[in-house]
Amino acid sequence: MNQFQGKSFLKELDFTGAELEFLIDFAQHLDDLKAKNIPHEYLKGQNIALLFEKTSTRTRSAFTVAANDLGAHPEFLGKNDIQFGNKESVADTAIVLGSMFDGIEFRGFAQSTVETLAQYSGVPVWNGLTDEWHPTQMIADFMTLKKHFGVLKGTTLTYLGDAKNNVAHSLLITGAMLGVNIHIGAPATRQPEAAVLEKATAIAQTTGSQILVTEDAKLAVKDADALYTDVWVSMGEDVDYGERIKLLLPYQINMGLLKATGKAETIVMHCLPAFHDHQTTIGKEIGEKYGLDALEITDDVFQSQQSVVFEEAHNRMPAIKAIMAATSGHLFF
Structure with a gap:
């Protein structure tokens, strides 16, 4: 069974350490598949809404490329394209988007917004950053750490x-x-x-x-380290x-x-x-x-x-890909 299926990725505390490390390892696996040009269209036929209240380079790029690699169609909706609670409540927006899209990413200010989207949309919602948490960044960061040191525990x-x-x-x-x-x-x-x-x-x-x-x-x-x-x-x-x-x-x-x-290897x-x-x-x-x-x-x-900042930036994409595939891909783990 897949314990992630249908679940939203809103903050790290919603998961266990073992589940987070699984996503890190799954991200590395998907990165390896892409490097070998092996298709992995786990979201084939799906439509993904990308809601951006805050501007972005890496998060938008990572979600777009990850969705395309997974066979899904990403649709960008910026702050001028959607109401974000101005003329339509977040809950009403969530219900509408959930009826049309298979998954929703949100990057913005309030954690309550992404939580409300998850509560009312009926589809997996992924937190691309809020003022409180940055969980997709964490999968990429600890993926980078694990790749360099082989283990996470004790580093x-x-x-x-x-x-x-x-x-x-x-x-x-x-x-x-x-x-x-x-x-x-x-x-x-x-x-x-x-x-x-x-x-x-x-x-x-x-x-x-x-x-x-x-x-x-x-x-x-x-x-x-x-x-x-x-x-x-x-x-x-x-x-x-x-x-x-x-x-x-x-x-x-x-x-x-x-x-x-x-330490020379830091x-x-x-x-x-x-x-x-x-x-x-x-x-x-x-x-x-x-x-x-x-x-x-x-x-x-x-x-x-000693700088791995660009490797870390690259890892945003397989990390986000792993999160989307695990929660919306109907995979068997």
């Missing part, structure tokens, strides 16, 4: 920077569920929400995962960039901090986009204003042999 991943966001929260919960040690290096005001940390700590006690949250960046990276960071200001967040930069600069992933792990991860140089409008503007060549990660680390 150590350190997240640095703004840890009061969806990526840091998802890493904490998912890492704890998979038995991965999660270290967080962040200033006191940007550390994970207490409720998330409490939940992750409780899970870690059952899996053997070690959780460390500290203001000391060097302590956080000691013995880490992977360093991970994200942008210092999340999409839609209204903050003083100068204050945020001053607060988070000690947590910038640079060569000094990378060497402080004490990999470097970033969910992208990254302000590692001045080749973007925002990166150039902020960099010149505050006299910085880079923000959360320096270019020499980003471009280094």
Whole structure:
């Protein structure tokens, strides 16, 4: 039987650690099939709605290519194409879309929106990102970690920077569920929400995962197998960039901090986009204003042999493919 069939993928806590690791391994299998040009049209004949309240590069591309590879037809609906609760309630929209589509992806702000879509649509709904959680990213991230180290349990991943966001929260919960040690290096005001940390700590006690949250960046990276960071200001967040930069600069992933792990084989991860140089409008503007060549990660680390950021970005596609196929593909596991 397939325990995933018909189930939505809204947040990591809805699954077990074993189920998440199965999806990671299934994603690697599907990636191998694609590399060998072996067809895997598990969603042949299906129609998939892609709802985007927030803009996207990797999530939209990954869902589109994954759907096509699986034999499905993806239909993009941006914030100007659909009401998103303005003229029609989310529940009413969900019922309508569920009557026409076989699966729905949502990327936007409120977790309650994706939960409502799942409640009323009657088809699998996949969370492409909300302000609370980023579960499809996690399958790709831990797939990347497992590919490099062969195992997940007992490895150590350190997240640095703004840890009061969806990526840091998802890493904490998912890492704890998979038995991965999660270290967080962040200033006191940007550390994970207490409720998330409490939940992750409780899970870690059952899996053997070690959780460390500290203001000391060097302590956080000691013995880490992977360093991970994200942008210092999340999409839609209204903050003083100068204050945020001053607060988070000690947590910038640079060569000094990378060497402080004490391990030559440490990999470097970033969910992208990254302000590692001045080749973007925002990166150039902020960099010149505050006299910085880079923000959360320096270019020499980003471009280094230890950086796996583009492999990680590629893995979004097989990860999303595995999630869609497992939940909507009528597969037998």
